Amino acid sequence: MTRSTTDEAAAPQLPSPKERRRLREAKSxxxxxxxxxxxxxxxTVxxxxxxxxxxxxxxxxxxxxxxxxxxAAPTPEPAAPTPEPEAPTTTPPAAAPVPAGVGVAVPAGVGVAAPVPVGVPVGVPVAVAVAVATQGHPPEAPPDAPPEAQVPVVVADTAAEGEAEEKREVGTEAAGERRLSPAEAFDELYARTAPGLVRQAYLLTGRRALAAESVERAFQLAWHRWPEVAVDRDPAGWVRAAAYEYAMSPWHRLRRAHRHPDAPPTEPGKQALFDALLDLPPAYRRTLLLYDGVGLDLPETAAETEASTxxxxxxxxxxxxxxxxxxPELAAAGSPAEQSALLHDRLGGLARAEHxxxxxxxxxxxxxxxxxxxxxxxxxxxxxxxxxxxxxLTLxxxxxxxxxxxxxxxxxGGVPPRGGPQKLTAQDLKLQKSLREQLSHGPERLLPQLR
Structure with missing residues (x-):
């Protein structure tokens, strides 16, 4: 029995694997x-x-x-064709994009604003809606946007991006599409995440050369362990954790090139934020960057920093x-959500301002x-x-x-032992000298006289 294309098209749209687990745990x-x-x-589950x-x-x-x-709500189908014209459906196709300017912003501290695609039922999470509209790829910035907007620096890892990463890194895509080779999947992950990781490592260490070296070593390790990274739930998070661990290694203090941080920015606001970050202990700095910069939630931040929530x-x-x-503007923020949003903007601006x-x-x-x-x-x-x-050789x-x-x-009895050459005592030396000085006549040879 073969499966028709209409059955595949009528199959319900599933959220990303991370969202599936979250929905299951939310329903207990x-x-x-x-x-x-x-x-x-x-x-199987x-x-x-x-x-x-x-x-x-x-x-x-x-x-x-x-x-x-x-x-999972099925789309109603007509029982038989009728001559009357069908009423236009109010739900366009799920992949139809939303007009510019229409969208729902993600809560502060979580990520960037994402438009809700038309045709997705009410109640679907925003990350799943973005995945449906963009076919698993993140939305691109308009060509006339400034360079800062075209290249996201510190952006949250949404569920849609995670689902697309898992598909690409494993090397398998939807049925009918070409399978990605391991090298192609690695190259795509590197091209999408490496520039942002270098800027994040710079905020973490304050050293540009060390940031680039950390990201390069992390991706080298990822390619060396690619069978493990490819099936990971979050390959980008795996590489990020490896880059952070290498960048925060205390052994870099012994290297002359990385002993002191680079010169801070010249702008007073960015310089104050730069100095404040470097004055924090490494664990606190990493927690702040992951939560307010990258946009992870608190349990994920705790898991990546190997600490309790x-x-x-x-x-x-x-x-x-x-x-x-x-x-001062951060202290004047009214709520933690406003502080998180303000820090997200300030960290992104500092990362984009530095070359x-x-x-x-x-x-x-x-x-x-x-x-x-x-x-x-x-x-x-x-x-x-x-x-x-x-x-x-030893054997x-x-x-x-x-x-x-x-x-x-x-x-x-005072007689030297007979056992071979040995060290003579003072008495032995005196006896030897006496024997050599006296003549060998008579009984003196057998019993020498000692003076």
Whole structure:
């Protein structure tokens, strides 16, 4: 039995894998309950929520109806063709874009404003609506927009972008589209996230060269572990965490090139924010950048900084208070949401104002990762060969049997021991001298006289 194209077109639209898990947890449903209701195993439900697979057919409809009933509502179809003209539907296609200027802004501190596409039912999250309208790709800025608006620097990782990343990094797309090779998926991830990560690393360290080096090392590590990164829920987050860890390593203080931060901006407001960031402890600085700069929520920020949620909230409040002492407008904000929005704008402006190094091409990063892995492999092989050679030489020169040591001789009755050459005592030396000086006549030879 074949599946027709009309059945595929009538299949309900599912949210991103991250949104599927969030909707399931919001309804207080466990993976076992969803698996029992749909008729699959728990591992299958988990693969749906990680983006490795996607439900099809009747299971897709049941799954969509269970976690998002508004998305599973079927579109009414006419029973038979009638001569009367059909009334125009009020719902355009789901992929129809919204006219310019119409949209719903994301709450402060979460990300940039995103328009809600026409045709998406009411109640669908904004991130899912953007994914439906843009076919999984983020909206592009108009060609006449300023350079700051065309290249997003510090933007939140929305669910739509995460879904598109998971599809591209794994190397599989929707049915009928071309499969991406691992190199193509890596290059696309690098081109989309590397420039913003370099600017984020600059805000984290205050050093332009170290920021570019950190991002390059993080992507080299990602290419070296690409089978692991490709199936990760958030490949961009994996690379970001690796870049932050390398940039914040305390060993960089021993390097002369990275011992001191670069010169601060000349504008007073940006200089005050720059100094306030560098004065914060590294953990507090990272928490502030992830929450107010990148736009992660508090649990995700706590998970990436390897801290509990209350600890991350405490670091965030302390960091905001320290920055507010340098920025009067931040202290004058009425609510935490306004402070988060203001910090988001200020951090983005500071990152865009500085001329950070341009990342290397993705091909150069992949080649560098392969060369680095090849160098370490050859070094490991050489070390093992040297160890084998030393072990063989030791086995060749080592004694093959055990020889017990000879017990030291002892003096008996004042007579020197007979055991071979040994150190003479003062009495032995006096006796030797006397024997050499006296003549060998008579009994004196047997019993010399000592003076």
């Amino acid at each position: 449903l466990s993976e076992e309950q969803v698996a029992a209701a749909v008729g699959v195993t728990r591992a 988990r693969s749906w929520e990680t983006g490795r697979t996607s439900p099809r057919g009747r299971k897709r409809a049941l799954y969509a109806k269970l976690i998002a009933p508004e998305l 209350p600890a991350a909230a405490g670091r965030l409040m302390t960091a905001r208070a320290a920055v507010a002492e340098r920025l 950070v190094p341009v990342p290397q091409p993705a091909r150069a990063v992949r080649t560098g990762s392969e060369d680095r892995a090849r160098l370490w492999t050859r070094a490991a092989i050489a070390g093992v060969a040297l160890l084998i050679a030393v072990t063989g 060749h020169t080592a004694p093959t049997h055990y020889e017990p040591p000879i017990a030291p001789a002892e003096r008996v």
